[in-house]
Amino acid sequence: MNQPITRNLPASAPDDLGGGGDLAPLPEWRLGDLYGGTEDPAIEADFAAIAADCGAFGADFRGRVSELDAAGLAGAIRRYEALEQRLARLHAYAQLVFSADASSAVSGRFYQSVTERITAIGTGLLFFTLEINRIEDAPFAALADEGGLAVYAPWLRDLREGRPHQLSDDLERLLHEKDVTGHAAWSRLFDETIAALRVPVGGEDLTLSAALNRLSDPDRGVREAAGRAIGVVLQRNARLFTLITNTLAKDKAIEDGWRHYPTPISARNRSNRVEDEVVAALVAAVTSAYPRLAHRYYTLKAGWLGLDRLEHWDRNAPLPDDADRPVAWPEAQAHVLAAYRGFSPELAAIGERFFTNAWIDAVPRPGKSGGAFAHPTVPDVHPYILLNYHGRSRDVMTLAHELGHGIHQSLAAEQGYLLARTPLTLAETASVFGEMLTFRSLLDGETDPARRRLMLARKVEDMLNTVVRQIAFFTFEQRLHERRRDSELLGEEIGDIWLGVQRESLGPAFTFSDEYRMFWAYVPHFIHSPFYVYAYAFGDCLVNALYGIYQDEVASGRGAAFAARYLDLLRAGGSRRHGELLAPFGIDAADSAFWQRGLDVIAGFIDELEN
Structure with missing residues (x-):
């Protein structure tokens, strides 16, 4: 099942960072847009309705996916997507409740119970993708050439790339059902x-x-x-x-x-x-x-x-x-939104909704998940952001980072549940770009040479944490x-x-x-998320190159055109590959010179400090 889960979410680079201090008031999220509480009757009602609809889906399509024409398969995918999204809504809620207090036995039991029930129901949907992948290449190519499947072409492409690694139906079902007592259980521990x-x-x-x-x-x-x-x-x-x-x-x-x-x-x-x-x-x-x-x-x-x-x-x-003076939450919010607004008013307007609608939980609490993340939940709701804000300058950058994720997820939601999720190769783009916008805005506003030097050193350290x-x-x-x-x-x-x-x-x-x-x-x-971490270095080097292109285009009066292309990149979600998305910027990730350009930005900052 394609669940959005915390371990696969874009998150701030894992590091030895945290904080303390009294910076109240700090925002706490309200999860009512998902469910009204762990005892909300809507949870049981949704489970019952989804279970029935999954049963009907299986009765309609199990064993006959290969017989469907293009229109029939497109209709089946739409039903499958809707069911997966409804299950994901339940899982997102349970996961966010658990993240808010992982030390609570009640939260842990609720999270585990919801996960087990979703796994049991989701087993009834597993056949669908397996049967799609059992269609041979030639007949599938003929089917995909028909217009009805065009909207799902990227999802089908990515799905079928897993054909060489697909196991028998019984083994796939076993692995799916045992995850709650395997990887998921060890992760919870x-x-x-x-x-x-x-x-x-x-x-x-x-x-x-x-x-x-x-x-x-x-x-x-x-x-x-x-x-x-x-x-x-x-x-x-x-x-x-x-x-x-x-x-x-x-x-x-x-x-x-x-x-x-x-x-x-x-x-x-x-x-x-x-x-x-x-x-x-x-x-x-x-x-x-x-x-x-x-x-x-x-x-x-x-x-x-x-x-x-x-x-x-x-x-x-x-x-x-x-001294790294404490930065109160309203000041951090103003800094970050001003930096986003200077690049794109549309980006800032989306970001502002997170502050006005209680979509951020920033209060450090015992039992709360450490670090930070942005959870996309489902396309018909909105993302939520978790961080532990302690008022340090690095916390301001973390806010800029996670807000970038939230904005990215909001824009990509228009692709629908199956295509909204961005692969890790581009998942850190918006977050690291948001950090760069915020840093450059603060640096440009600082006139004291000594303060500028300290800000530059902090930025180098953040980049070394993100890349090296x-x-x-x-x-x-x-x-x-x-x-x-x-x-x-x-x-x-x-x-x-x-x-x-x-x-x-x-x-x-x-x-x-x-x-x-x-x-x-x-x-x-x-x-x-084993091997997730290279995405941070990928994102930082990519953003260094992107920001350099942006500066060049601003200098030539084309900054607005760059911002428009950048928003198109974010809106694409997972519908296009990194090569296709980066081509309008003249970037080729397979070219070693691309990576060197990103690393040269860090080296240039160190040159400044060294001199």
Whole structure:
């Protein structure tokens, strides 16, 4: 079933960021546009109606999909899409309730119950896509040439690319039904464990998110205390995190083997609709650039901080004289919307709806999911945004990032449920572009040279977190999954892989204290969405190139034309591939020069700081 689930949503790059402070009032979302509460009678009524309609759908089409003409198949797809969307609405609501308080047993039970019921009902729809894929290529091509299926052509194309990896109907049904006690159950255990962790720092028992925020404290003693305490708490739970990681990696290897995927990343690339060579070119370009990017910058940073070597708790340390004054929520909202408005009034108008309609939950709470995400829910409702806002400048960028996702999802919704979802290769475009718009707007408005230098350094660090750190995460996953195919890994072995890629990516400016070897354990993307993380680097390099083109067109008086093409890209959702969408901008992701252009932007910023 094509459910929009948190683990596959565009989210802020996983990182050691969080925060604290009293910045009330902060918005909390109201989920009433989905359902009025977990006891809302509409939930039971919807389940009953959908179950009946799924039964009728099966009675009408099971075993005879190959007999349908183009008009009949198009009509069946419309019914299938409507059923999937109704199920997705239920799942989105349960997921958002759980994300708001993953430590609540009641929320956890509701989420699990809804997921199990959706899985049971969705099993009755599984036959439809399987039967479409059993139609041989020649008769299917003749069928698809008829006009009635044109609107669903992209969805059918992507569906049929999975034919070589499709299993028998019984096996597909087994995998579908067992997910609630397999991957989904282990993911839930991870989420609940992370939400329940408490880290003792400075006499306080902090949530993990709040403790991670202390790694950005100006006081190095506070940073060190937090860094060591986080490592101790993660180590205390090492057996559980190691078991979860080993189990899910082996689970993936088993399914990959049955589906004949040659490498652990192959399934992700296919779902992302991106060629293996494009991803390989991206990874090679970034890893070869480690010395001129991260190694060079962090050597500079060590000097600025007056240190011979940095520890891991210094990576996000503020620079000297960088007070990073708290930014109240109304000010953050005004900054972000003004930046969007300067680029496109239409984009800003869509973004403003998130603030006026309580579609954002920004309050840090015990039990709430860490990090940030934008959930598209379903096309006939609207997205919701979750973040933990602590008033730091990075939180303003997170708001700009997630609002970009929300706007993108809102625009793509017009494609309908099956075609709205954007592949990861482009899913980070709007979010990172929104960050860039906001950063440039703030930088252009700053006249103090010292403040501009600090803003530029913060931006470099954010870009390194988005590009270098995420490709290092990707490399960590590759090595872990490759070794797990041979045997279970000890926690110490996973820690060795982690420290190895951190040393390679961050460079000789760092030493790493022993407790840092457990910091792999809290990154949710490793659990929920293996190999998701390269999408961040893809998006950042793409946006660097796009923004450069935008600046060129503004200089020549064609800024409005660029904005129009950009909105068309967002509206396309998943209806077009990345090559087709980027062609109007003169961008070819298969060209290694494209990646170098994006990395050169980061290197140029470091040049400015170095000089």
